[in-house]
Amino acid sequence: MMSAKDVRGEVYRFVGVFLLATISLTLSYFSPFGNLSELLNIRTIPCLGLGILSGVFYIFWIALAREIYGKGWGFVVSVLIVSFLLLAGPWYGVVEPQYFGVFGFLSFALMGIATDFINGGVGSIICLLVNWIAFGYFKGFFPKPILLAVLTLIVTFISGFSFDMLAKIVKKRIITY
Numbered sequence: 001m002m003s004a005k006d007v008r009g010e011v012y013r014f015v016g017v018f019l020l021a022t023i024s025l026t027l028s029y030f031s032p033f034g035n036l037s038e039l040l041n042i043r044t045i046p047c048l049g050l051g052i053l054s055g056v057f058y059i060f061w062i063a064l065a066r067e068i069y070g071k072g073w074g075f076v077v078s079v080l081i082v083s084f085l086l087l088a089g090p091w092y093g094v095v096e097p098q099y100f101g102v103f104g105f106l107s108f109a110l111m112g113i114a115t116d117f118i119n120g121g122v123g124s125i126i127c128l129l130v131n132w133i134a135f136g137y138f139k140g141f142f143p144k145p146i147l148l149a150v151l152t153l154i155v156t157f158i159s160g161f162s163f164d165m166l167a168k169i170v171k172k173r174i175i176t177y
Contacts, residue, residue, distance in 0.1 A: 013069055016068065016069065017069065017073060017076050017080065020064060022084075024060075025081055025084045028058070028081075029088070031049070031053060044144045045148060045149060046132055046142075046143060048152065050127065051128040051152050051153070052152070052155050052159060054111075055124065055159030055160045055161075055162055058081060058111065059111075059120035059163045059167075060120075062075075062115045062116075063120050063163065063164040063166075063167035063168070064170060065077040066116050067167050067168055068171060071116050074115050078108045078109060078112025078115070079105075082104055086101050091104035092131075094138070094139070097138060103130060107126070107127040107131050107134075111124065119161055120161055120163055120164025121160040124156045129153075
């Protein structure tokens with residue numbers, strides 16, 4: 001049987017996880033994701049904003065949950081984020097096939113697992129690749145030219161890895177118990 005002190009700690013943990021997911025969602029909701037490809041004049045790379053900005057909008061909050069609450073909690077945050085995003089509308093506005101949102105869910109779930117157990121750079125790349133595969137297979141929209149796709153993957157890794165490291169620094173230097 002759990003003591004009241006343990007139960008209170010679990011409540012704080014769940015509130016913290018929901019808060020981290022909500023902050024991430026809010027940042028991404030008000031971000032220039034959709035306009036990033038237009039601002040950079042790059043229209044041949046699907047999910048460009050997701051790749052380049054994944055560190056600040058998603059990985060940092062997922063990694064911070066891992067650092068504060070332990071491994072596995074980053075996955076919970078990533079699933080909450082994508083669940084909130086899918087409640088707001090179809091994944092990238094794609095309504096055909098109807099199950100296209102499954103790829104959004106899968107990409108974030110894998111991103112959370114990879115961030116929890118490997119690092120945020122790998123998590124970011126996996127998320128982007130799952131979305132590229134889905135867009136390529138269902139919409140015929142593949143990243144091109146290949147050099148730009150590789151550059152996007154490199155920037156995506158750097159973004160995710162950097163913000164994973166930032167979460168570790170925040171935990172170590174700012175958040176103390």
